[in-house]
Amino acid sequence: MLWRNFYIQMLITTHISRILVANAMLTSMLFEGYRGEHNIFKFSHWTKELYFYILANFHGSNAMNVIEETLIFYNYPLAFNPAKAKLALEEKGLKYTEKQIDLFNGQSLEPWYMRLNPHGWSPTLVTGKEILTESLDIIRWVDRQGSSLGGNTANKTFVSEWLSKVDAWDGNLFAMCNSNAGGMFKYVTKFKIKVAQSHATRNVDMSDLYMKKIANMNKVLEEVDDAAVVEANKMQLVALLDEAEMRLGKSRYLAGNQYTIADVIFTPVVYRLFSTKKDQQYLTTRSNIRQYYEELKQRPSYNKVFHVSDSGLSAASLILPTLIKIFFINLIKRY
Numbered sequence: 001m002l003w004r005n006f007y008i009q010m011l012i013t014t015h016i017s018r019i020l021v022a023n024a025m026l027t028s029m030l031f032e033g034y035r036g037e038h039n040i041f042k043f044s045h046w047t048k049e050l051y052f053y054i055l056a057n058f059h060g061s062n063a064m065n066v067i068e069e070t071l072i073f074y075n076y077p078l079a080f081n082p083a084k085a086k087l088a089l090e091e092k093g094l095k096y097t098e099k100q101i102d103l104f105n106g107q108s109l110e111p112w113y114m115r116l117n118p119h120g121w122s123p124t125l126v127t128g129k130e131i132l133t134e135s136l137d138i139i140r141w142v143d144r145q146g147s148s149l150g151g152n153t154a155n156k157t158f159v160s161e162w163l164s165k166v167d168a169w170d171g172n173l174f175a176m177c178n179s180n181a182g183g184m185f186k187y188v189t190k191f192k193i194k195v196a197q198s199h200a201t202r203n204v205d206m207s208d209l210y211m212k213k214i215a216n217m218n219k220v221l222e223e224v225d226d227a228a229v230v231e232a233n234k235m236q237l238v239a240l241l242d243e244a245e246m247r248l249g250k251s252r253y254l255a256g257n258q259y260t261i262a263d264v265i266f267t268p269v270v271y272r273l274f275s276t277k278k279d280q281q282y283l284t285t286r287s288n289i290r291q292y293y294e295e296l297k298q299r300p301s302y303n304k305v306f307h308v309s310d311s312g313l314s315a316a317s318l319i320l321p322t323l324i325k326i327f328f329i330n331l332i333k334r335y
């Protein structure tokens, strides 16, 4: 009897101490992550490894949930490429913390963010182990967590080729050349070049990164006025739409009868046609895509991703303060 009580007490004590250790580590990790919000990898490698080891051993399958909870996703709700990443996260039901990064007012060029994502763009996904800065990599990474969307039914060769093809189409260039917002994009890009120049002089250790970013932004401004580039962008889109139209005539989704990441990456493309009011021009003769898009809109992920852009008021409340800020900074010329 005595031994049995002693044994039970030992079990309880050991379990409580395991939980205390794990939670102390979690608290310290979160605290460090919070303090150095922009530098989540600051905490030592062994602490993190040990923490996950303890969780994996003593909390069983909960470990996976905790890893998911450490995902941090830097998003701008009106942007094209981050929408692909967010759709993937939503469709897979992964838990993540979303942080908004303003792509217009210069926030994405601040040194802390450029250290996280040297391209100074969105999306960025910080996982427990790595930092992903390409929407395509994020989609693929997300799909590898647990069973992939569409399971074994999807045509994997097609999915892989399709992802690369859609990724190669520049939806931002399309919007700059095909919407009323084109002038605003140019205005913002010119402002951001000045902001990047200012950061480069104040952060000499990062000047190479800023120079590269400035070169890329100048290239964008040149491409928008280059008729050949604009035409190539249009032809690329037409080829994608033709292929999608043909495939959707044979199956419900692009890679078969199940929704897959092929649909994830294509959704913002179709959305962009509507948001730039080019749907009539490109979709009138493509009824399969129109019907498919009606179905996509019914998915919970769609609303989660596009509700801000879809609401004129929300979009305006995001953009207007930014434009006012840019106007005043341009006035006082303190970038």
Ligand SMILES: N[C@@H](CCC(=O)N[C@@H](CS)C(=O)NCC(=O)O)C(=O)O
Binding pocket: 079, 080, 081, 082, 103, 108, 119, 120, 121, 122, 123, 133, 134, 135, 136, 172
């Ligand atoms: N290759 C990247 C491109 C990301 C990208 O172009 N992001 C845009 C928003 S859609 C952005 O952040 N633009 C602002 C900038 O580059 O400064 C991807 O596919 O994720």
